[in-house]
Amino acid sequence: MPRVWDVPVHDPTRLRDTRLAVAEAADAAGLDETRTANAALVATELATNLLKHADGGRLLLDVVSPPEPVEGGDPTRFVQITALDHGPGIADVPAALDDGFTTARSLGAGLGTCRRVADTFALHSTPGRGTVALARIGPGARGAAPSACGVRAGGVNLPYGGAEYSGDAWTCVRSGDRVTLMLADGLGHGPLAAHASTAAVDALRRSAHLSPAEALGRLDADLRGTRGAAVAVAQVDTAAGTLRFAGLGNASAWVWEDGAWHCLLSHPGIVGVHRPRTLVDRQRRWRGDRVLLLHSDGLPGRRTPPSAPDLLSADPAVMAAVTLRDSGSAARPPRDDTSVAVLSPAPREGR
Incomplete structure (x- = not known):
């Protein structure tokens, strides 16, 4: 883990x-x-x-x-x-x-x-x-190379109560023109929750070619025997200009488009414990100026992500960190594992 x-x-x-x-x-x-x-x-x-x-x-x-x-x-x-x-x-x-x-x-x-x-x-x-x-x-000094797929991903993860392991995990995988961002929130917190979310990450890395709904089916099978997890899966097809989303449980998803944040709705359920028989992708258009943000329920579910222009164009992990920081204060720390993952346009070469 x-x-x-x-x-x-x-x-x-x-x-x-x-x-x-x-x-x-x-x-x-x-x-x-x-x-x-x-x-x-x-x-x-x-x-x-x-x-x-x-x-x-x-x-x-x-x-x-x-x-x-x-x-x-x-x-x-x-x-x-x-x-x-x-x-x-x-x-x-x-x-x-x-x-x-x-x-x-x-x-x-x-x-x-x-x-x-x-x-x-x-x-x-x-x-x-x-x-x-x-x-x-990293292992060698090198600048950030331009992204061949036009997007980049980043995130932050805060364990509850200073624990060694977070029950949350996120990852980003690519298959051709498909880039898939996933966030998993293992039930509860601690090592058993971390085991479930890590299993979700490992399963998605073997499922980069699948649609979000298909990937959730694969994850559900792989998480049997664990505590289970709330999982949000969003996939951008940069060639087709589409965004597909499927989620189970209370992991939240937002997309920035046309000057506002829009919430993407998940289905009730727990991956690895209870999955609806029918699960379909929700689909919408994707353009190069859009931003995708996923977060676990350590953040308030109804809190809209920040929308300052300099954040929307910043390193995605910076936007994730500001979202995490602004969700609480030194006097009001998070009460659960908290993670935020962001997929945003990559800087154009020469800029």
Whole structure:
């Protein structure tokens, strides 16, 4: 079962916890000594910024696939480091990324260094609401390549109560022009819930060629004997310009189109426990400016995702992280495992 590291950062003693979490995540991703050191540098800088500028926050570390879906899967694994806070925010994000910028009488090299040593680095901040910083460090320094299928995927996963394993899981798979995003929420939380959601991920990776409804049938068979899971499956056919969706249970799905978020309805049921005899895909048009967002019930089901233009065009994991952060506060933490996954247009080459 994939591990997720949740490190609350509210005092300097947590910097040691941060370095230990990075070492474990880097080992799980198969990073060498140099790349592990880079990941530790980025995580330490982001944790230090949380203490200096936001009165604390949290770091989430996960081992993820590249944002660009690759047919047949990609063995390359990245350590994803996400820093979230409810602090004062940054008024000028581009300036904050320049070397020499500081508001704390320091050298002002932290965020610029993070951007240089990470494979991908992104920063989003809203004055008065907080900041999200996200970095991915893989086995070799390389920039994000343009996506051959025109879309990219990303997400964040927060275990309930600081547990080692989240009962939620998400993945994105590709078969030809079909790109499928799935989110699974294992019943309850803890290792047994994680076992169910991990089984769903493994099953979908063998079912990339199937439609969402067909994939749910395959998942239902593979999850028999587990606790079961609520599962949302959305598939974009980039050549045909279609979006197909099927879901069972209370995993939520939203699509951004024509300037508004629209909810995609799931069927009642639990994959691996109870599935309707008849399950059909819901279909709608897909254009290159649309965004798809899935989330588990750790987020309020009726809460509309954020719609700021800079978020809709941001790295999908950044949008997922902002959605997660804005669903609660430091005084009102989530009461269940919480995950958000996003599929969005890939940046055009040269932009």
